[in-house]
Amino acid sequence: MTDKLTDLESNALTKAQLAELLFEQIGLNKRESKDMVDAFFELISQSLVEGQDVKISGFGNFQIRTKAARPGRNPRTGEPVAIEARRVVTFHASPKLKDSVQTGGSTAG
Structure with a gap:
């Protein structure tokens, strides 16, 4: 592969x-x-x-996280804006995948 x-x-x-x-x-x-x-x-x-959440053994986890509303700023104008609460997807690689990426090895097994 x-x-x-x-x-x-x-x-x-x-x-x-x-x-x-x-x-x-x-x-x-x-x-x-x-x-x-x-x-x-x-x-x-x-x-x-x-x-x-989605957990794939030997690969990693996809998780849903809720982020709270917070104040923000328009980077172009500097104008304050409200950032609404939202759900986001995060991915956390498994130790096996992290090791495989680090060493250049295969995750098959």
Whole structure:
């Protein structure tokens, strides 16, 4: 997989590239690969919208956090503005993923 990832045109792995990698490495046809990637991200998105954290063992956790309203400032004009309370998604990488990134190793296992 590393060879294929180094061949990517940009520094970001896209959904289309994920589907292509599934096609090449697992043997799913291209339509199945695309559908699987789309379904995976849709399930994660829907869980987060519903306020559920998503925990992927060996990878990390996506969590919903509520940020309180606070005063802010328009950076261009310096004018004070109110920043409303909002929900945000945070991601915390697992120790296994952090170690893998640090050492350049694989997270498979």
